[in-house]
Amino acid sequence: MKLLIVDDDPLVCQSLRLLLGKEEDFEVIGAARNGEEAVAFCRRESPDIVLMDIQMPVMDGIESTKIIKHEQPSVHILMLTTFKDEKNIRLALQAGAEGYLLKSSSIDKMAAQIRALMSGMMVLHPDVLKTIIEPERKMIEGLTKRELDIVECVAQGLSNKEIGEQLALSDGTVRNMLTVILDKLELRDRTQLAIYYWQRHEA
Known part of the structure; x- marks a missing residue:
């Protein structure tokens, strides 16, 4: 699979590339x-996976993720960052990122998670999961308690x-x-289901 690394730190790019x-x-x-460079590169080369940092000059990772996913929905984007605050996590997922890993x-x-993402799974670092999944349950209209249990597991x-x-x-x-x-919520797959769940659980 073809990877693009997006990071304003040349050492990070070099290390990951190697x-x-x-x-x-x-x-x-x-x-x-x-x-901005990431968007231009994707338009030219259409990589399978983009490893995207969040805070960068010119255009950040959140904005570029929105553009890339709008123009090329088949390109998978995995956020790779040091930030694990709830705001950045939610913004990244809402922008269309299918995964969120920490540089640690x-x-x-990382390689295993990239492969999992390509197979259709959403991937999140354990620390990110702890940040984003709220302790209280919010019912989704039309689902039974058991169905909600399954949604939360997904x-x-x-x-x-x-x-x-x-x-x-x-x-x-x-x-x-x-x-x-999926039929009740009119969603296509488990990735859409996970995104749907997190979007409804905004702070």
């Missing part, structure tokens, strides 16, 4: 110093098997209930 480039299934096709993540973990990035283990349900039951939930 380390991620060692993965057999990754090809780092470029680096950008700010959001190990390269092995929002935490759990697989169907993990959801089944946590809620004492079979894999088939989880799949069937997810189909019903």
Whole structure:
């Protein structure tokens, strides 16, 4: 898969390019110093994954994510930053980012999360999950309590098997209930479901 690294720190770009480039299934096709360069690069090259920093000069990662996802919805964007405050996390997800990792993540973990994102999963650093998931439950209209349990598990990035283990349900039951939930909410997939959940849980 083709990766673009976006960060205003040349050392970060160089390190990520070197380390991620060692993965057999990754090809780092470029680096950008700010959001404006990232938008231009995506228009030219259409990478599979963009590793996007948040705070950069000229154009930040949030704004460039909005533009890239609007113009090229098939480009996956993974925020890679030092910031784990709730505001930045929510803004990034609302802009269209499908993942949010911290730069403190190990390269092995980062590579695994990139692959998970490409397979259709939303990926979040554990510290980010703690920040964003509120302790109180907010009911979603039209869903039962059990269905809400499943939605919350999806929002935490759990697989169907993990959801089944946590809620004492079979894999088939989880799949069937997810189909019903997506139909009720008129959503396409579990990534949209996770985003829908977080958008409704804004502070």
